[in-house]
Amino acid sequence: MSAQDEVTDLLVELIRINTSNPTHPERPAAEWVAAKLDEVGIDSQIIEASKGRASTIARIEGSDPSRAPLLIHGHLDVVPADASEWTVDPFGGEVKDGFVWGRGAIDMKDMDAMVLALVRDWARTGEKPPRDIVLAFVSDEEAGGRQGAHYLVDHHPDLFADCTEAISEVGGYSISLNEQARIYAVQTAEKGIDWLRLKAKSVPGHGSMVHDSNAVTRLAEAVSRIGTHEWPIVITDTVRALVKGLSEVLQRDLDPEKADEWLPLLGGAARMLGATIRNTANPTMLQAGYKANVIPSTAEATIDCRFLPGEEQALLDTIDELLGEHVEREIEVSDIAVETSFDGALVDAMSAALKAEDPGAIPLPYLMSGGTDAKSFSTLGMRCFGFSPLLLPSDLDFMSMFHGIDERVPVEGLQFGVRVLERLLRSC
Known part of the structure; x- marks a missing residue:
């Protein structure tokens, strides 16, 4: 079974493991991940910060041992969901209308499933990435990571010490500006x-x-x-770069200081991006x-x-x-704010992978209003990026589903993400 064929089934299975933080510890999901890796011969280890608060770590050997590894990290926990507010069982992992529904569908069990599908496919076919890849499926991100990424960085830094770059959630997703232009927002900073x-x-x-x-x-x-x-407006380098990119795409002279000119152009994403200018x-x-x-x-x-x-x-x-x-x-x-520049070989590879799968793709950097485990891993000297690629329907209010009701992700978007990640990991 190819990665594109398997990704939906993996996501459905993972959603059905309730990992609501803090009432449902991540150990069952960590064991599920370890079993999926073991099925294809990938060794892993489970590390607990406290009883049940478990993370699964694995390392995939690349073809060039002289190159620094890439860390791919994703959290296994989710925020709670009140079933009475949903139109489906939030932990049912239902597939309908071309979407996978359930808590964690976009935050962030979709990325976990995409990465698992890809590395399982490569293990079955004997494919190797150019550089080592360290996989970290971690606990407790939704509560700040003290029993997840923070714990791993504090107590097991040797597992990640040679990684120079990392990718994870909330980046690489499409935002339709009009029928012709789609930007792909790559997270390079967070508050x-x-x-x-x-x-x-x-x-x-x-x-x-x-x-x-x-x-x-x-x-x-x-x-x-x-x-x-x-609060006064403060324009960071990342926001300035985003607005500059928008100006070039739309051939308009947009002023970063005048958010009312450019925020409405971003549709539903404006809800989150509007919080990144102050x-x-x-x-x-x-x-x-x-x-x-x-x-x-x-x-x-x-x-x-x-x-x-x-x-x-x-x-x-x-x-x-x-x-x-x-x-x-x-x-x-x-916890700290994080910011890196939108340049370098990894950024070039991300951009090329997106454009190969969507010729109209316009990758641009953005600053995220929330926080991720990049806060922890960046303290080890890594450049951290949000890159969980998804091609989304233009009318889908993506941002409203983070911690919202009826969370869902398009099946075609998942398959697109697998293809983009495969291109990225083959070339970076």
């Missing part, structure tokens, strides 16, 4: 993360009395200031009180902050100004 815990304190009291120092009020005022703050801080959780008639002594909130490369301190300084006198903050989770 950093600071998840903040805010705490307001005051003297507790009876809810029926006048109370001038109310912790809930103090917190609510701070949260409102942060949530409604208009820092953001979104209140996401509130906790206070234990009884209706008791004014509590403390109130807490969680703020999801995402900062552009080089902008973390500016973001935190602004947050401190917005907090006010009686609210304190602490950082619960923090």
